[in-house]
Amino acid sequence: METFYYLVQQMMFFTVPLLIVALGGMFSERSGIVNVALEGIMIFGAFCSVLFLNFTQDFISGQFQLLLALLVAAASGALISLLHAYASVNMRANQVISGTAINLLAPAFAIYTARIIFGVQQIGFVNTFRIAKVPILGDIPFIGPMFFQKCYITTYLGFIILAISYVVLYKTRFGLRLRACGEHPQAADSVGINVYKMRYAGTIISGILGGIGGLVFIVPVTTQFNASVAGYGFLALAVLIFGNWKPIPILWAALFFGMMKTLSAAYSGIPFLLNLGIPNVVFKVIPYIATLVVLAFTSKNSAAPRAEGVPYDKGQR
Amino acid sequence: MKKLLVLIMALALVLGLAACGEKEEVVETFELALITDVGTIDDKSFNQSAWEGLEAYAKDAGLTYKYYQPTEKSDDAYLAAIALAVEGGAKFVVCPGSLFEVSVGQAQTLYPDVKFVMLDVTLAEIQPNLLTVLFADQESGYAAGYAAVKGGYTKLGFMGGMAVPAVMRYGYGFVAGADAAAKELGIDVEMKYHYTGTFSESPEILTLAGAWYADGTEVIFSCGGGIVTSILAAADAAEKDVIGVDTDQSGLSDRVVTSAVKHLSSTVYAAAEAYHKGAWEGGYCKQVTAANGAGTGLPMASTKIEGFTQEMYDALYAELIAGTIAIPVDTDYASAADIPVTNTTLTVVE
Known part of the structure; x- marks a missing residue:
């Protein structure tokens, strides 16, 4: 049972950053901007916020520090996403190229800056953020050990972001306009919506969530940031597509990927799976093969925003 | 405004190139x-x-x-x-x-x-x-395994970076040392043995180490450069212990109970x-080797294994120097699973 609880706790560490970043990608893509820069945004957000953790760990610690760091991550993610927005909206550049440029820039920037400051590329931080047990909730049998022991507030933040994203996208005027800009920007413009503004908003939201996702990914899994988020930005893209650009399916996709990631890494600590004698590689490839299969079968009714990737040109009809 | 920007950029480029050109004349060398x-x-x-x-x-x-x-x-x-x-x-x-x-x-x-x-x-x-x-390396690994079991650990783990000779020597020594101590004490110990395939930290290693700890493993010998960061993070969460490698890694965390060192x-x-x-x-x-200038062993000053004393270490080290212990090395066995053990249940995870 100990192992089962551990696996669920661990699964959250993989699932939540994927969920947050994929939701960020969703906002950008639903507004019509392809965002392959998620990896770079995560790295940049994680870099700035871990730097913040490193500089402030002598005077503050615990949840308050983590909350401040999350703000730093959000701000830095928003900042770098502005580059992408400017290139994609104002300059009408190819959005994949601009995103790739950010993916190349972010880790190089992080290594370069860290080496200037510390002489080494790793930035260490002290992890004072783990909650051993949430009062009252942690004592609930079964559910308590799964979700309310040895946890991080970032896990709950992920689910709060999910709820807010759903409401914003489907229940507000802003969400409707955002989706319209991703489907048919000319129509949106014809009724007086500023497509440029909406696309900027979508991209900045993806930057905010991407930056947060970077920190959320780093905090539970290591004690030093090494200019990498291990490809989770790209994985989040896969989650976004797997989840058909919709919040709730994205949650299922993130849970699925998180579960498979956990099992592939931890299977030798689970006597049942170890005794099955299935090679490790099988667990590792399942999420990717599943993505390919699902995409192959659903590509016809894919819900990809129709105007995605197309720069908006006012003069075009 | 745009023209001004372009002008500045062009100037910066030219100056930058000029600066590079100047540098080339004084080529720095590193001996x-x-x-x-x-x-x-x-x-x-x-x-x-x-x-x-x-x-x-x-x-x-x-x-x-x-x-x-x-x-x-x-x-x-x-x-x-x-x-x-x-x-x-x-x-x-x-x-x-x-x-x-x-x-x-x-x-x-x-x-x-x-x-x-x-x-x-x-x-x-x-x-x-x-x-x-x-x-x-097998001597340091042996000492670490011996010390761990003597100190009361009965469920051990070994995580190597890659199956390269040095890592294998550490690992084989660790298995042999743990088994020898178990035999002396007349107890049975369990050990999981795994190569992670990388010398850098990764979330997967953290998850794996955490799963081992959750499954009962008490101490993991982290034998592969940067992977120690991930294993330490798992050890912190599970409140279990780690054995470091190559240098005295006790400075990294209080969870490092000792390190299998070599004087690199x-x-x-x-x-x-x-x-x-x-x-x-x-x-x-x-x-x-141990005999040849004490190049291997454990840093006893920072070792925190209760029940493993300086006297025990000195006795062990004397034996290592005398060469009376036959420790398996990488060329003896293709896989750790082939090492003959009597009191150890060894699970090699591919």
Whole structure:
């Protein structure tokens, strides 16, 4: 049972950053901007916020520090996403190229800056953020050990972001306009919506969530940031597509990927799976093969925003 | 406004190029060089301690020094990094790690005027400008396994970076040492044994280590450079223990109860000194063992295994020096599963 609880706790560490970043990608893509820069945004957000953790760990610690760091991550993610927005909206550049440029820039920037400051590329931080047990909730049998022991507030933040994203996208005027800009920007413009503004908003939201996702990914899994988020930005893209650009399916996709990631890494600590004698590689490839299969079968009714990737040109009809 | 920007950019570009042009006239050279193995210069173990030895001597003797990182893990890339170092003026090149076997084998004849030191692996033919150094890693591993079981741990784990000779020697020694202690105490111990396939940290290693801890493992021997970061993070969460490797890693966390060390930095320091003072001796393989200058073992000053005393360590070390213990090495068995054990349930995880 100990192992089962551990696996669920661990699964959250993989699932939540994927969920947050994929939701960020969703906002950008639903507004019509392809965002392959998620990896770079995560790295940049994680870099700035871990730097913040490193500089402030002598005077503050615990949840308050983590909350401040999350703000730093959000701000830095928003900042770098502005580059992408400017290139994609104002300059009408190819959005994949601009995103790739950010993916190349972010880790190089992080290594370069860290080496200037510390002489080494790793930035260490002290992890004072783990909650051993949430009062009252942690004592609930079964559910308590799964979700309310040895946890991080970032896990709950992920689910709060999910709820807010759903409401914003489907229940507000802003969400409707955002989706319209991703489907048919000319129509949106014809009724007086500023497509440029909406696309900027979508991209900045993806930057905010991407930056947060970077920190959320780093905090539970290591004690030093090494200019990498291990490809989770790209994985989040896969989650976004797997989840058909919709919040709730994205949650299922993130849970699925998180579960498979956990099992592939931890299977030798689970006597049942170890005794099955299935090679490790099988667990590792399942999420990717599943993505390919699902995409192959659903590509016809894919819900990809129709105007995605197309720069908006006012003069075009 | 746009024109002004373009102008500034163009000026910056021109000036930047001009600056580069000026620099080329004064080519900086670096006399001492180190090529990193897979993993980085700040891996807190293998590369780092070799680098520290080189850096220390360079500073003491006032020599220039630099490290080079191969672009990828391949013999060509390693040879290219060596060529880069030599072009950069290197006269003394340290190559830590068994993955240099092929590239250094070529480099020693390509650059006969350059002195090479290769750690952890040796060659059939060693030119006079090459010194290879083999450490008796199995002795340190043995001591660590012995100490852990003597100290009361009964469920142990071994996580190696890759199945390269040095890591295998540590691992085999660890298995043999744990088994020997279990036999002495008349108890049974369990051990999981795994190569992670990388010398860098990764969330997967953290998850795996955490799963082992959740399954009952009490201490994990982290044997592979940067992976210690991930294992330590898991150990912190599970409140279990870690054994470090290569250098005394007790400074990383209170969870490090001891470390299986080998004296990398002092070896590199001595070689650099020999080179600089004209006392270079190459063309052979130097063996660093417990008997031969106490090059292996445990740092007892920082060891925190209750129940494993200095007296026990001294007795063990005397035996290592005397060579009365037969410790298996990488060339004896293809897999850790083949090591004969009596009191250990060994689970090798592929």
